Amino acid sequence: MSDNLARVAGSDFGGLDAASQHDRERRHIEIVASPGLRRARPRVFYALTALAGMGAIVVAQLLLSVGISQGAYELSSLQDERVELGRTADSVSQDVVRVSSPQSLAANAEALGMVSNSNPVYLRLSDGAVLGAPVSASGPAGKTAALVPNALLTGMPLVTELPPPAATPASTPGTGVAGAQPATASVVSPVASAPVAAPVHSGLPSPTTR
Template structure:
């Protein structure tokens, strides 16, 4: 470490000597003609900036657009869920046993009080079939 420092210190005067020598011989120096062209570089920087800007803009717009789209889809889903729900409520009301019983009653039907089964395989009847008895009509009221 210390030897390295010593070396540098030793080299500095030598460099100074060289500069002095150069100064001593003055001459007209032509401006170097071959300078890096500015236009491509500027264009590159502008292009990077431009693309970045446009990209950001596009990204932002897309995200916003998607947010709006998602929002509108959500609203649509909500609307459809509402519709599904109200249809289900309707179906439940229509298939409720009370409603079916009322409709059957309106058609003059009564519950069968003598269960009997016809077996198609051998044509036998099990149980004692009998015409339904109007006495077995289930009394329903308006709230059923």
Template sequence: MSTAPAVHPLRRPVDAPERRLHAVAEPDRKRRPKLLYGIIALLGAFAITGAQMALSVLITQTSYDIAELTSQQRDLTYQKQILADELAGLSSPQYLAANAAALGMVIDETPAYLRLSDGAVIGAEEAAGTVSSVDAIGRGAVENALISETPLVTAPDATIAGDPVTAEEMGLAADTPLPVTDGLPTPATR
């Protein structure tokens, strides 16, 4: 057996690339970091931190302001309700009747009417007497708690609250109920 010599392909010689490196005559100075950039970065960080702190303080102060305004609103709502109750008491028929009685007005038990078609007076033609059948300033049938201590507009020293009449003052025994003369009696509680 014969052995054949190994055949290798021919290679072209490879051209060596040119080297781009060259010798430096004098090395460059070492560059220092710019001090101005560092100062600006630190000032920016401090500004952001300061802004966050200022916003936090403002938000906290706003929360306190909201809480205070809520408290004021609640107090004003209470005052509004108190004033509405006082207005309801002062516009009640009982208070208006007491003021009218203090002015000398009386309730006529026999009212008269004027017929507009011919101008005729129907009913009693005489005016009511000087004494009213209802005592609006004295002891009322049912005392109005909203205005019991409120002085009358027309008589500042008078109120609608009168002293309750007791059975002894009327000449009755202590266990005798009071007679009903002008409405339902109110119980005396102690």
């Protein structure tokens, strides 16, 4: 802007002598027109370098952000998977805790024909002495009423009420993520497929003490 003003003002001054006018023109030409100098600069090379650099930066930036975004999707899906696996683990471990509650153990033991003996007797190994007075167990004749309730066990079958192993569809542990299937099945099936459970279904012989 100031340059503009100066030029306009300069052209309006008429009272300058020729020598100074000439000087001014010479200086002007020397400064502006310097073709040798211009030619010395490899302008195209610089321009290309700069452009290439910018291009590289843009491409790198794009690749990086694509990479990060890809990672974000992967992270997100893995986190979802972890949440699902966590849910499965929670659900299954809740089932384990539930079936290991005293009520469940007692009911199942009784269903298998076990009777509790409240008279402790010990055999001392050092001298073979029998400590205590052996008395045969007197179990209840029928099923003991479950007097200590547990609402979590509602609908939970006893081991003797399970379908025979063959009828249980083979569920492989590890597919738990797909676990829309009821978790109870995956907990109970190992019990049902265990070899000891086979005679259970057909019924154990009742102990003579009953």
